[in-house]
Amino acid sequence: METLAEKVLFDTVFGRIESTPRNLVCSSNKPSPGPGLECADCEIKGLSICESLDADEFELLERIGRTVSFAAKATLFEQGREAPFVSNITSGALRLSKLLPDGRRQVVGFALPGDFLGLAMEPTHMFTADALTPVKVCQFSRQGFSDLMDQKPKLMRAVLNMAAHELSLAQDQMVVLGRRTAEEKIASFLIGMRNRYARIHGPSVHVPLPMTRLDIGDYLGLTVETVSRMMTRMAREKIIVIVPDGVRLLEVARLEQLAEM
Amino acid sequence: METLAEKVLFDTVFGRIESTPRNLVCSSNKPSPGPGLECADCEIKGLSICESLDADEFELLERIGRTVSFAAKATLFEQGREAPFVSNITSGALRLSKLLPDGRRQVVGFALPGDFLGLAMEPTHMFTADALTPVKVCQFSRQGFSDLMDQKPKLMRAVLNMAAHELSLAQDQMVVLGRRTAEEKIASFLIGMRNRYARIHGPSVHVPLPMTRLDIGDYLGLTVETVSRMMTRMAREKIIVIVPDGVRLLEVARLEQLAEM
DNA sequence: GCCTGTCTTTGACGAAGATCAAAAATTTTG
DNA sequence: CAAAATTTTTGATCTTCGTCAAAGACAGGC
Numbered sequence: 001m002e003t004l005a006e007k008v009l010f011d012t013v014f015g016r017i018e019s020t021p022r023n024l025v026c027s028s029n030k031p032s033p034g035p036g037l038e039c040a041d042c043e044i045k046g047l048s049i050c051e052s053l054d055a056d057e058f059e060l061l062e063r064i065g066r067t068v069s070f071a072a073k074a075t076l077f078e079q080g081r082e083a084p085f086v087s088n089i090t091s092g093a094l095r096l097s098k099l100l101p102d103g104r105r106q107v108v109g110f111a112l113p114g115d116f117l118g119l120a121m122e123p124t125h126m127f128t129a130d131a132l133t134p135v136k137v138c139q140f141s142r143q144g145f146s147d148l149m150d151q152k153p154k155l156m157r158a159v160l161n162m163a164a165h166e167l168s169l170a171q172d173q174m175v176v177l178g179r180r181t182a183e184e185k186i187a188s189f190l191i192g193m194r195n196r197y198a199r200i201h202g203p204s205v206h207v208p209l210p211m212t213r214l215d216i217g218d219y220l221g222l223t224v225e226t227v228s229r230m231m232t233r234m235a236r237e238k239i240i241v242i243v244p245d246g247v248r249l250l251e252v253a254r255l256e257q258l259a260e261m
Numbered sequence: 262m263e264t265l266a267e268k269v270l271f272d273t274v275f276g277r278i279e280s281t282p283r284n285l286v287c288s289s290n291k292p293s294p295g296p297g298l299e300c301a302d303c304e305i306k307g308l309s310i311c312e313s314l315d316a317d318e319f320e321l322l323e324r325i326g327r328t329v330s331f332a333a334k335a336t337l338f339e340q341g342r343e344a345p346f347v348s349n350i351t352s353g354a355l356r357l358s359k360l361l362p363d364g365r366r367q368v369v370g371f372a373l374p375g376d377f378l379g380l381a382m383e384p385t386h387m388f389t390a391d392a393l394t395p396v397k398v399c400q401f402s403r404q405g406f407s408d409l410m411d412q413k414p415k416l417m418r419a420v421l422n423m424a425a426h427e428l429s430l431a432q433d434q435m436v437v438l439g440r441r442t443a444e445e446k447i448a449s450f451l452i453g454m455r456n457r458y459a460r461i462h463g464p465s466v467h468v469p470l471p472m473t474r475l476d477i478g479d480y481l482g483l484t485v486e487t488v489s490r491m492m493t494r495m496a497r498e499k500i501i502v503i504v505p506d507g508v509r510l511l512e513v514a515r516l517e518q519l520a521e522m
Numbered sequence: 523g524c525c526t527g528t529c530t531t532t533g534a535c536g537a538a539g540a541t542c543a544a545a546a547a548t549t550t551t552g
Numbered sequence: 553c554a555a556a557a558t559t560t561t562t563g564a565t566c567t568t569c570g571t572c573a574a575a576g577a578c579a580g581g582c
Contacts, residue, residue, distance in 0.1 A: 098436050101521055106436040120425040153414050160417060163424040164381040170431035175359050175367040177438035178482030221439030223570055228531055260362055484540060489561055
């Protein structure tokens with residue numbers, strides 16, 4: 001039996017700070033039936049899986065979902081561990097990374113609101129997910145979600161589209177990793193982040209960077225030092241301005257040219 | 262109207278050498294009902310999408326499919342072009358690549374029998390596919406296949422599983438491209454090819470390499486020269502033997518150690 | 523508010539792999 | 553089968569980026 005002290009310890013170690021069972025997924029096409037329901041003010045209306053569902057399907061999804069919050073620096077799950085849940089991110093940012101036996105690390109992506117974790121539907125996690133900021137997710141049991149997909153082709157279709165899109169992004173990243181210079185890597189990273197935030201908050205030249213230079217390096221196949229030097233150089237050349245928690249893009253056209261596919 | 266001469270020219274330019282309409286998908290759970298049907302001797306029984314279907318679903322799939330053959334060096338489709346078809350490879354090998362505007366190339370994968378092209382279900386192709394050897398594919402109209410998926414969840418599930426697996430492989434390749442030395446890249450490439458052929462032909466230390474050193478380099482983010490030097494060195498160190506059209510692995514354990522995830 | 527730990531930046535140097543050049547081997551073509 | 557084209561290999565040199573070292577900047581905790 002788990003004592004309260006043990007539970008608090010567990011939640012602290014794993015950074016989980018709140019959990020509202022049986023409580024809302026994310027959508028707006030349903031009136032709030034009382035306290036605790038959070039879909040009405042879900043920030044990712046129209047960006048997530050939920051968008052593609054109609055009322056009855058949504059209701060079924062709601063039944064197996066709950067919202068869970070994590071503190072910054074919390075580990076949502078670790079590579080190789082059992083994967084009892086799949087999740088839909090509603091706020092915050094995550095780092096998704098793979099670790100080599102000798103400690104080298106490859107960041108395979110950064111997850112933002114609207115992204116789905118667990119597309120592979122595999123029983124164990126293929127990478128580690130760490131919160132870069134406080135994070136909220138809609139969490140579903142993997143089995144329950146899988147069963148619901150089999151009953152509701154529209155849901156499965158939405159997941160398939162998401163997986164296909166992710167695959168496409170992964171292949172683009174292969175081009176970046178394999179065939180681009182350090183400068184081009186940084187440029188395509190910044191343009192990529194700008195485009196992703198544009199989908200969420202609308203277009204802006206201010207790009208938040210919740211990850212460290214080390215994380216960026218591990219994403220682009222560079223060292224921290226090289227990332228820092230390149231960003232400093234771009235700032236010196238007035239292509240970007242480095243601001244707290246991110247950058248401001250001054251010469252978007254120049255960056256897009258460097259990043260062009 | 263298309264004249265015969267024009268058609269022959271077209272097929273020659275694009276390397277298509279044979280096409281048997283309305284014939285053939287790939288599976289064994291159906292008796293051959295006459296001439297032209299090739300599923301009975303399909304080499305990839307149990308490896309492809311078809312495996313997961315039952316008789317009625319298979320019949321519907323068969324109705325919209327046909328087998329098409331391509332000569333070695335033929336281009337099946339080009340990045341950016343319309344994608345009217347999706348295909349299931351039944352024999353041969355393909356190079357899937359992305360081209361940067363300045364001519365640099367990234368090979369995003371090599372497709373072997375059992376692999377599915379068009380998982381993204383997007384209206385245009387995200388990469389170019391070239392035949393490395395004579396190739397046969399089961400081809401389906403994208404729209405027809407998409408519609409059938411919506412009617413047959415099991416088919417969609419099979420495609421989703423395939424996409425999830427591809428995504429996982431792409432992420433592994435990101436680790437290889439971003440965080441591995443030239444020697445480790447070659448080792449993981451050889452082990453990867455061995456494992457893929459093992460699924461098709463059973464385990465063997467003989468690994469066919471239908472692609473050139475340049476293709477391998479463009480897959481691993483290396484130059485031809487580096488690929489050649491590393492393979493020559495491995496041969497000198499008796500880790501592999503270079504044979505016509507491939508390699509023989511002498512020290513699989515050593516390679517696996519270099520490639521280990 | 524100061525101390526500690528983490529993150530970022532900068533500099534000097536070195537090495538892995540790219541580039542350039544050319545010969546050797548292999549395949550394709552007429 | 554010889555000539556041409558392509559692919560592979562080898563060598564010499566160069567460059568980009570990694571490594572090592574250390575100083576600043578910044579954030580969180582007591």
